[in-house]
Amino acid sequence: MPTSPKNLNQTNVLTTTLKHHGGKLGVTGSCHELCINNNGNNQSILIDCGLFQGRDAKDKNGNDKKLDIEFPISHLKALILTHTHIDHIGRLPWLLAKGFKQPIYCTPATAELVPLMLDDGLKLQLGLNKGQRARVLELIRKQIKPIPYNQWHRIPLSSKSRSLRSSSSLKTSPSYLLLRFQPAGHILGSAYVEIKLPNSEIVVFSGDLGPSNTPLLPDPIPPKRADLLVIESTYGNKLHDSVETRSKRLQQIIERSLDDGGAIIIPAFSVGRTQELLFDIEHLIHHHKIDSNIPIILDSPLANRVTKQYRRFKKLWSKEAKNKIVNQRHPLNFEQCITIDSHKEHMSLVNRLKTTAEPCIIVAASGMCNGGRVMNYLEALLPDKRTDIILAGYQAHGTLGRDIQNKHKTVWIDSQPIEVNAQIHTMSGYSAHADQVDLIRFVEGIKEGRKEIHIVHGEKNARDELERKLKIMQD
Secondary structure, eight states, X not given: OOOSOOOSOOSSSEEEEEEESSSSSSSSOOOEEEEEEETTEEEEEEEOOOOOOGGGGBOTTSOBOOOSOOSOOTTEEEEEOSOOOHHHHTTHHHHHHTTOOSOEEEOHHHHHHHHHHHHHHHHHHHOOOHHHHHHHHHHHHHHEEEOOTTOOEEEESSTTSOOOBOOXXXXXXXXXXXXXXXXXXXXXXXXXEEEEOTXXXXXXXXXXXXXXXXXXXXXXXXXXXXXXXXXXXXXXXXXXXXXXXXXXXXXXXXXXXXXXXXXXXXXXXXXXHHHHHHXXXXXXXXXXXXXXXXXXXXXXXXXXXXXXXXXXXXXXXXXXXXXXXXXXXXXXXXXXXXXXXXXHHHHHHHHHHHHHOOOEEEEESOTTSSSSTHHHHHHHHTTOTTOEEEEOSOOOTTSHHHHHHTTOSEEEETTEEEEOOSEEEEXXXXXXSOBHHHHHHHHHTOOEXXXXXXXESSOHHHHHHHHHHHHHHHO
């Protein structure tokens, strides 16, 4: 099974190759280029343009990688976004700064989330003020072209061609690619990408696939055909806890913490993980499995704004989630959930909890503990043995979250050593990524094509194990 670029079609008319500008050998920085040589005319489209994080953000000498776009862009005809996690969109401002003026295609929900997700990065990484950030985000909005799920859309390969919204009856031609988004089940608006080439072959980019049987979003359904499949492998060597198991474990941790006193801190990505956690916590409260008086604190302005978008796009929810709304329940907007907006309120709460150790559940960004408000909670409460830390998502190498997960006795925050006496819990059932079984099921569901599979977006052990499993499956 090849894992390096190889031509799909060896004729003189059309050849297609892949280039990876990030996310091939690691879990962050996703950026893949589909290169099309059509009768000697070289054109490309870019799939994602993400930020490197953790160990991926360092070069071989241990220095921070430059965020500048170091590959040519003049031949790019479009950028396609699979979803809005920062490791898939975080270099977008730098792409535009280099002069990229082509359309940016994504789903409607992703189009709404992109400016929200990028705003913090523009402030923290570039030091832009509110007005400067607004101008950058407005430029991005103008280039975004939302496309609903399950609709073919033409991408012109020639500057003389026009891009038209397409129906399923449209045919490919030497001047066009056809693009279609399908639900990926990862986060709100996430999609895997189908691209029909002028020779009618299909290239599929999985983006990040969601796990099966999650209660908030529907499961991804594999495409009928993929001649070339580019598939993620974040958990290519692991199996997740079931949804039922994760809910029971969450309940047990909360009950133990209530007995001991102290806070439960859940570092969570603002989009996806936060909403899944709120969904499950509301379920436990509704069914009287945990104390309905315990404060649930959402301390992330970004996560609060994203959660409002989840409520806005309820049509994308799973059947189970929609039924809760029908039954007058509000799984993402329940009474016990308290939102913290201002930094002053945030620091007041941190200091209060450090003094009182009163029980509460805090959901705060960032998910890998590499920035954001969760850092203040960790600095204040990690030394307290009554504190519980729930790591509910992937922790990249080189992040504080990975050090905590590995149960280091001392971690460093703001260049200060912090003693770790808190109870540390890892809950894989909250991963927004498909596990090994889900990934194999997705590939097995592709009934036509499968000439070539590229495994990306995973650490070496995960990529190797998934490749081995897929080879066995094909033999």
